[in-house]
Amino acid sequence: MAEVILNQVGKTYPNGYQAIPAIDLHIADGEFIVLVGPSGCGKSTLLRMVAGLESISSGELLINNQRMNEKEPAERDIAMVFQNYALYPHMTVFDNMAYGLRNRGASKDEIQRKVSDSARLLGLTDLLERKPKQLSGGQRQRVAMGRAMVRHPQAFLFDEPLSNLDAKLRVQMRVEIRQLQRQLGTTTLYVTHDQVEAMTLADRLVVLNKGHAEQIGSPLELYERPATTFVAEFIGSPSMNLLPVSITDQGLQLTEQVSLQADTKERGAVIWGIRPEHLQPCSESEADFALQVKAVEALGAESLIYGHTAGRSELLVVRAPGPFTPAIDQMLYLRAPQQQWHLFDINTQQRI
Amino acid sequence: MIERRPWLTLFSHCILILGIIAVALPIWVALVASTHPAEAFKQGVIPLWFGDQGWITWKKVLFSAAGNGVDVPVWLMMINSLVMALAIALGKIAISILSAYAIVFFRFPLRMLCFWIIFMTLMLPVEVRIVPTYKVVADLSLLNSYTGLALPLIASATATFLFRQCFLTIPGELVEAARIDGAGPWRFFKDILLPLSRTNIAALFVILFIYGWNQYLWPLLITTDDHYYTLVMSIKRMVSVAEGDIAWNSIMATTILAMLPPVLVVVGMQKLFVKGLVDTEK
Amino acid sequence: MTVTFPQRPLPWLLLLPQLLVTAIFFLWPAGQAVKQAFYQEDAFGLSSEFVGLENFSHLLHDPLYYASIGTTLFFSFAVAFVGIALALLLAVMADRVMRGQIIYKTLLIWPYAVAPALAGVLWWVMFDPSTGPIAVWLKSMGINWNHFLNGNQAMTLVVIAATWKQISYNFLFFLAGLQAIPRSLIEAAAIDGASPFKRFWTVVFPLLSPTTFFLLVVNLVYAFFDTFGIIDATTSGGPGQSTKILVYKVYDDGFIGLDLGSSSAQSVILMMIVGVMTVIQFRYIERKVQY
Numbered sequence: 001m002a003e004v005i006l007n008q009v010g011k012t013y014p015n016g017y018q019a020i021p022a023i024d025l026h027i028a029d030g031e032f033i034v035l036v037g038p039s040g041c042g043k044s045t046l047l048r049m050v051a052g053l054e055s056i057s058s059g060e061l062l063i064n065n066q067r068m069n070e071k072e073p074a075e076r077d078i079a080m081v082f083q084n085y086a087l088y089p090h091m092t093v094f095d096n097m098a099y100g101l102r103n104r105g106a107s108k109d110e111i112q113r114k115v116s117d118s119a120r121l122l123g124l125t126d127l128l129e130r131k132p133k134q135l136s137g138g139q140r141q142r143v144a145m146g147r148a149m150v151r152h153p154q155a156f157l158f159d160e161p162l163s164n165l166d167a168k169l170r171v172q173m174r175v176e177i178r179q180l181q182r183q184l185g186t187t188t189l190y191v192t193h194d195q196v197e198a199m200t201l202a203d204r205l206v207v208l209n210k211g212h213a214e215q216i217g218s219p220l221e222l223y224e225r226p227a228t229t230f231v232a233e234f235i236g237s238p239s240m241n242l243l244p245v246s247i248t249d250q251g252l253q254l255t256e257q258v259s260l261q262a263d264t265k266e267r268g269a270v271i272w273g274i275r276p277e278h279l280q281p282c283s284e285s286e287a288d289f290a291l292q293v294k295a296v297e298a299l300g301a302e303s304l305i306y307g308h309t310a311g312r313s314e315l316l317v318v319r320a321p322g323p324f325t326p327a328i329d330q331m332l333y334l335r336a337p338q339q340q341w342h343l344f345d346i347n348t349q350q351r352i
Numbered sequence: 353m354i355e356r357r358p359w360l361t362l363f364s365h366c367i368l369i370l371g372i373i374a375v376a377l378p379i380w381v382a383l384v385a386s387t388h389p390a391e392a393f394k395q396g397v398i399p400l401w402f403g404d405q406g407w408i409t410w411k412k413v414l415f416s417a418a419g420n421g422v423d424v425p426v427w428l429m430m431i432n433s434l435v436m437a438l439a440i441a442l443g444k445i446a447i448s449i450l451s452a453y454a455i456v457f458f459r460f461p462l463r464m465l466c467f468w469i470i471f472m473t474l475m476l477p478v479e480v481r482i483v484p485t486y487k488v489v490a491d492l493s494l495l496n497s498y499t500g501l502a503l504p505l506i507a508s509a510t511a512t513f514l515f516r517q518c519f520l521t522i523p524g525e526l527v528e529a530a531r532i533d534g535a536g537p538w539r540f541f542k543d544i545l546l547p548l549s550r551t552n553i554a555a556l557f558v559i560l561f562i563y564g565w566n567q568y569l570w571p572l573l574i575t576t577d578d579h580y581y582t583l584v585m586s587i588k589r590m591v592s593v594a595e596g597d598i599a600w601n602s603i604m605a606t607t608i609l610a611m612l613p614p615v616l617v618v619v620g621m622q623k624l625f626v627k628g629l630v631d632t633e634k
Numbered sequence: 635m636t637v638t639f640p641q642r643p644l645p646w647l648l649l650l651p652q653l654l655v656t657a658i659f660f661l662w663p664a665g666q667a668v669k670q671a672f673y674q675e676d677a678f679g680l681s682s683e684f685v686g687l688e689n690f691s692h693l694l695h696d697p698l699y700y701a702s703i704g705t706t707l708f709f710s711f712a713v714a715f716v717g718i719a720l721a722l723l724l725a726v727m728a729d730r731v732m733r734g735q736i737i738y739k740t741l742l743i744w745p746y747a748v749a750p751a752l753a754g755v756l757w758w759v760m761f762d763p764s765t766g767p768i769a770v771w772l773k774s775m776g777i778n779w780n781h782f783l784n785g786n787q788a789m790t791l792v793v794i795a796a797t798w799k800q801i802s803y804n805f806l807f808f809l810a811g812l813q814a815i816p817r818s819l820i821e822a823a824a825i826d827g828a829s830p831f832k833r834f835w836t837v838v839f840p841l842l843s844p845t846t847f848f849l850l851v852v853n854l855v856y857a858f859f860d861t862f863g864i865i866d867a868t869t870s871g872g873p874g875q876s877t878k879i880l881v882y883k884v885y886d887d888g889f890i891g892l893d894l895g896s897s898s899a900q901s902v903i904l905m906m907i908v909g910v911m912t913v914i915q916f917r918y919i920e921r922k923v924q925y
Contacts, residue, residue, distance in 0.1 A: 053528050074534035086525035090547040099543070100533035147529075360830060364727040365734075371724045372741045375798065378756035381767060385759060400767065447651040454648035457639055466649055473660045474912050477859050479881045480904040483888045483897060484666035485659060504659035507652060527639075537639045566749035568863035569885070584749040588867050591755060600759060607752050614747035619740055626806060629746075 002064035002154040003029050004050065004187055009059035011045055011211075019045050020211040022059060027155075030185040032178070036198035036234070037208035043191045044159060046208070050189060051157050052076050063154055074103070079148035080157040084164060085140045087132040093119075093143050094128040097150045104151075118150040121180070138169045145177070149184065156181070158190040162197065174200055195235055199223070207231045225342075229271055229349040232342055238276050238304060238317045244346060245272045255311040258289045260336060266343060266352055273342035276304070276319035280335045287333035291316060293326045305332060379608070386410065386605040409601045414609070419602040421593055422586050424578045426609050432501075433565055433582040434613070439502035440564030441557050448508045449549065452515030453541055457527070474509040478570055486573050496577040505570060510632050511556055517631075518552045519545070555628035558621050562614040583610040664905065670898035689899035698875060699883075699900075706858065706879040709793060713861070714853035717797045718846065721804030726834065728805075729812040739809070746802040750795075751863030757795040758868045761787075781869065785876025788869045792877050795868065796861045804849050811845035812838065855911050880904060 004027040011020040020042045027033050035043040048054040050061060052073035061068045068076050079100075087096050097115045106114075119125045122142045132140055141161065148156055161177075162170045178201055181188050192198050198205055199219040207214045207222065207230070215227040219235075226232035232240045245252055246269045251259040254272075284290075291307035294315065303324040306315050318334065326332050343352040387406030413419065414426045422429075454460075455467055478485065485504060494500030522545070530540045546553075571585045581589070587610065590603050618625050671689055673682040693699050728738050745753070760768045763780040772779045781788040815838060823833045862881050865871060871878035871886055878886065884904060888897030 051528075051532065053531065073528070073532045078532065080529070080532050082525040082529060084523060084525055086523065086529040088526065088529075088544060090544075090550075099530075099535070103534035103539060147533075357830065361731060364730045367727045368724060368731065368738045368742075371720075371727075372738065375742060375745055375801070378760055378798070381760055382756055447655065450648040451652040454645035458645035458648075460642065460645045463645075466653065469656060469661070470652060473656055475905060475908045476660050476664050477908065479859050479862055480884060480901045480908065481660075481663045481667050482885055482901075483894060484663035484670065486889075487666070488659060488663055503655065507655040507660055512652065531639075537644055540639075562747050566747075566863075568749060568751045569866070572866075573889070584751055584863075587751055587755055591758075591867060600762075600765070603755065604759065607755055611748045611752050614749075615744045618744050618747040622740060622743070625743075626810075629803070629806060630810065 002187055003027060003062070004155055004189065005060075005062040005065075006046075006050070007060040007062070009046070009049060009061055010057050011042070011049060011054065012057040018211065020049075023211075023213055025206060025213070025216070027187055027189065030187055032181055032188045032190065032201060032203045033206060034190045034192060034198040034202035034204075035206050035208055036192055036195060038234075039193055041208040042211040043193075043208045047157055047159055047189060047191045050155075051078055051080050077151075077154045078157055079151055079153040079155075080159065081144045081148050081161045083160040085132075085144040085161075087140060087143055087147075089132050092129050092131055093124060093135070093146075096132070096143055097147050100147065100151050114150050114152075115146075118146045121149070121183075122146050137165050138173065141165060141169075141173055145180070149180070149186075152184075152186075154187065156186050156188040156190075158188065158192075160192055161190075162192070163194070170197075177201065195237065199235065205235075207234055225351065226273075227351050229273070229344045232273050232344070236275055238319065240273045240275045240342065241279070241314075241316045242271055242273045242344075243312070243314055243316075245270060254289055255309060257311065258309070260288050261338070263338060264343070269346045270352065271344040271346055271349070273344060274336055274340055276317040278337065278340035279316070279318045280337070281318065281320055281324070282333055282335045284333045286335060288336045289334060291318065291332045291334055293328055293330050293332050295328070296325050298323055298325050307332060382604040382608055385600050386602075386608065388601055390599040390601050405601065410605050413602050413605045419590070419599055422578060422581065422589050424581060426583065426606055428579065429581050429583040429586050430609065430613075432498075432580060433584065433610075435498050436501045436567065436571070436582055437561050437564035437613075439498065440505050440567070441560035443502060443506035444508040444511050444560050445553055445556060447506060448511035449515050449546075449553070452512050452519055453545065455512075456516055456519040457537070457540075470507070470509050470512050472509075473507050478505070482569070482573065489574055495574050496580045498580075500574050501567075501571055501580070501582070502564075505564070505567065508560075511560070514552065514556060514631050515549065518549055522548060551624070551627070552631065554621075555624045555631055557628075558617055558625045559628035559632055561617060565614045586610075667898045667901040667905075670894055671902045674895045685895070689895040690903075693896060693899050693903075701875050702878050702880055702883045705789075705875070705877065706881075709789065709796075709861075709877070709879055710854050710857035712789075712793045713796045713800065713857040714850055716793065717800045717804050717853055718849055720797070721801045721849075722808050722842075722846075724801070725805050725808030725812055726838075728809055739806075742805055743802040745799050748799055749863060750799060750861055751867040753795045753799045754792065754864035754866075754868035757791060757798065761791050781873075783873055785873055788873055788877050792861070792864050792869060795864050796857060799864075800853060800856055804853070807845055807849055808842065811842050815841050851911065851915050855908075855915070858907070858911075880907075 006023055006025040008022040008024060009020070010018070010022045012018045023046065025033070035046060037043050045054060049056050052068070052071060056069045063076060063078070088099065091099065094115055097118060098111045101111045101114060115128070116125065119128055122145060124139070124142055124146055127135065127139060127143075132143065135143065144161065158177075162173055165173060174197060190201060202219055204216060204218055205222055206216050209230050215222055215231045222231055222235050226235060226240075229242055233242065243254070245254060247253070247262055247264065247266050248259075249267075252262040252272060253259050289309055291305070291309050293305055293307045295306040297304040300323060302322065303320045305318040305320060305324070305326060307318075308314070309316065318332065344350060345352055384400060384402055386409055388403035389405045416425055417423050451466070451470060455463060489495060489500050489504060494503070526544065527540065530544055535543060566584055567582065568584050568588075571580075571582045572588060575581055575585070583606070587603065587607060590606065591598060672684060672686060674685040674688065675682040724742060728735055728742075731738070748756075758766075760766050761779065761781060763769050763782060769779040779787055781791045819837060819841075820833060823837045828836060858879070859881055861879070862885070865877055865879060865882045869877045871882050880900065881904065884897050884900045887893045887900065891897075
């Protein structure tokens with residue numbers, strides 16, 4: 001178990017393409033860090049640089065206060081769980097888990113003990129003699145984790161480990177991964193493109209966009225105070241409503257007719273953001289503005305209502321609790337409490 | 353089938369049985385011929401039913417001498433053929449799997465040049481470069497030797513390509529997992545690559561064994577000493593006597609013995625054989 | 635993208651055996667053949683003299699060479715055509731029958747394992763003018779069979795022997811091709827009212843055309859180069875020139891006739907032919923064959 005420190009770590013490919021300019025990240029001992037972002041944002045590249053599968057072009061990687069840039073993957077004392085599990089198809093579960101230990105010259109007794117310990121923890125004891133082909137997706141996933149755990153490495157690296165599972169199993173494994181990591185206390189770096197997975201697993205999240213970190217923080221920090229419009233849109237489902245508006249002395253000009261009272265010194269063009277769950281349906285008299293309903297998705301526990309406000313083309317989303325089904329083209333009156341607003345600079349997209 | 357047409361099905365069976373008979377006819381005749389004394393052929397047509405000299409003829413060719421100018425017994429030539437076939441098959445597999453490994457899993461300068469050099473061998477069958485190849489082998493004093501029989505034939509573009517195809521289907525993550533597990537290039541080759549290529553190796557072995565066993569022109573050129581004769585080429589020596597002196601009974605017995613091992617391999621390992629055949633043409 | 639190991643000398647070491655064998659026994663002799671094609675050796679093989687393209691021009695003015703090209707083309711297309719047609723017939727029948735398919739398959743594929751030279755000898759025995767059962771039967775039918783004297787009959791014999799050996803190969807590929815055709819397609823044609831015969835020509839055969847073309851190329855390559863043993867063991871190119879295919883002529887002129895210049899020039903031309911065929915084969919296979 002160890003601290004993992006990335007100092008200005010960057011990646012430039014031989015063809016000149018700069019995938020990651022420079023990232024600073026300080027992962028505390030035992031911390032669970034999730035790298036999240038859309039595909040092509042450089043999250044896998046970053047993980048693979050930590051693993052040693054991809055060379056580091058600039059900056060420095062420290063694990064346990066030792067420089068790792070030039071070390072082979074096997075020398076970094078890390079373990080990785082791959083998206084497709086990468087189990088050795090010709091080896092039994094036992095051999096899959098034991099392979100790394102064998103290559104490091106562990107004794108037979110030690111291998112036996114460590115593998116059976118990990119197998120017990122993961123509920124794999126009865127499957128040790130099977131080949132990967134004879135396992136279900138969830139079991140393979142567990143073996144992949146077992147292979148990582150068995151060596152008690154300094155750090156776990158996960159590369160979208162749940163994306164090949166069906167939705168139900170994914171939720172179950174998510175919980176299991178979190179429990180195991182707490183139990184073992186191993187420093188963990190986890191890559192995913194799924195923001196729900198990211199929010200539920202992470203001690204801290206790193207939102208990556210085009211190779212740089214948009215924001216680093218706890219899931220709730222990111223939810224409550226997104227630093228940029230990118231983070232605001234990425235975290236939370238459905239996404240935050242973002243509208244370009246202007247703020248004048250009369251308030252926030254939602255449309256030419258509608259202005260909302262705004263207690264801010266900010267003036268001029270800004271991006272106004274509000275989460276769907278913070279738009280509250282109310283009576284016409286209490287309303288800040290109205291929405292013409294265009295579509296309703298009733299999910300039972302909540303309803304998602306999509307619509308336009310007069311004079312604007314953007315589709316806004318409202319998330320109302322419980323079964324709530326306004327008719328199409330009906331006007332839906334909404335309150336938008338000021339304390340739930342997010343304002344962003346229209347040019348830099350940074351939070352104001 | 354889509355609909356019942358009993359007559360059509362019967363017709364199919366008839367055609368197939370006819371085909372099988374036509375294909376097997378020469379073997380039948382050969383078997384029959386090997387059971388009659390050599391004199392039987394001087395008086396006219398080969399009889400269509402077995403004679404009583406089979407035991408004598410077969411024992412003679414197998415253990416004393418094949419006859420017709422070949423003074424060594426079939427069992428010796430069988431060993432020669434076996435040595436050559438095994439050396440060619442195993443040699444081809446060994447050097448090809450190593451080169452495919454180098455080409456797929458390493459990046460180094462001139463990699464593609466190596467690939468094309470190996471590819472070139474496809475365009476240079478022995479038959480089109482007989483004289484100079486003979487000269488090289490003669491200069492290396494490899495005439496009449498097992499090395500000379502096998503070594504010049506073990507370069508293989510086909511086998512290299514087959515292994516390359518097979519390796520390319522191995523997911524990159526498996527290599528990465530092995531690296532993280534502390535396996536270097538050699539361990540990876542031994543622990544992961546070889547076990548994963550097992551069926552490919554077996555299928556290729558079947559095809560290459562047949563290829564090696566059936567070599568004809570090459571052993572014919574470089575062996576002048578009876579003790580290095582292979583079974584297949586010895587037939588040429590046996591039929592190269594004046595017409596009328598040909599002892600068909602010995603020749604037929606030798607021929608059947610010469611084709612028996614590869615035929616048994618094909619029939620016994622049919623699945624691997626078919627896989628090998630399809631793989632090597634990809 | 636494949637993942638690779640960062641190593642310098644190792645890949646060269648791995649390639650070394652293959653490259654050595656290739657260089658010593660393939661590239662060097664091939665180079666010698668090319669060089670030799672531009673030289674003329676004197677009658678005793680003591681000295682040789684650079685003659686430029688003379689060997690080639692001799693060759694291209696030699697009616698015997700053209701005769702050999704003609705023989706090769708006839709032989710190859712006859713082998714390919716007969717072999718493909720018979721194999722297709724057998725494969726379609728084998729695909730039809732439910733019972734005994736595996737037995738039929740086993741009993742039809744084994745000739746692949748027989749060496750060409752042995753195939754030649756086996757059929758020679760069948761057709762031997764004085765003792766062969768078929769030859770004798772033909773004589774009783776009024777056909778005077780003697781492939782030692784009659785060129786056409788000699789050609790027929792080597793075509794039969796070469797085809798016999800190759801049918802099993804074609805059969806296997808056709809059967810695989812047939813079994814790869816989705817059942818639903820044939821069922822659809824049946825529902826559209828096509829008779830089995832019509833279904834074959836309008837649905838099955840067109841779908842087999844990639845396999846057929848592939849087999850055509852493979853069979854031509856086989857007839858060009860791998861039938862040396864059949865020719866050598868049965869007819870030795872004769873009678874006269876009637877079965878002297880190009881590959882046999884290279885051997886005959888070089889090893890028996892000791893005309894190294896001409897033999898080498900022929901080798902060079904053959905190398906070019908193999909080159910073209912290999913390229914066709916690879917081009918074609920890139921376009922994905924259905925097995």
